[in-house]
Amino acid sequence: MTLRFIGIDPNTGTGESPTVWVDDTKNELVIQGWTAGPELTAVCAAFEVPGHAVGIPEHEAVVRIPARMVSILRKACDDAERAELR
Template sequence: MSLLFIGIAPNTGDKQSPTVWVDEEKREFVFQGWKPGPELEAECAAFEVPGHAVGIPDGEAVVRIPAHMVAMIREACDALERANVR
């Protein structure tokens, strides 16, 4: 897998680094973010969506991404759209 680095949250210091990548081959976004607290994870797990089981399936995770990274996420969307054209 080769990832296209999009960006990292600025001013996060040495121990925090929410990051955005794009996997052009698999056509997927890859996010590194903060683990949620138990309350948020429980709320997400309990959320009911028609046609889907309640809970967070094995192999999936809830992550938090700061809102100031919206521009990076848009750039990741553009990168995947460009990869689709090739």
């Protein structure tokens, strides 16, 4: 696995470090964020989307990252998309 660091929350402090990487091997984004907590996780689990089962599978998680990281996520998305087109 080859992870390429894209960025970290610019307001990072001790114990607060939402981070974004691109896995160049699998062409995926890897996101570290805050745990969503039981209330937000329950809301997400109950959300109905056509063609998608209700609930959160055991192998998935809901995470939160601050909106101030949008530019970092955009860069990660652009980088991953460019890699996929190669």
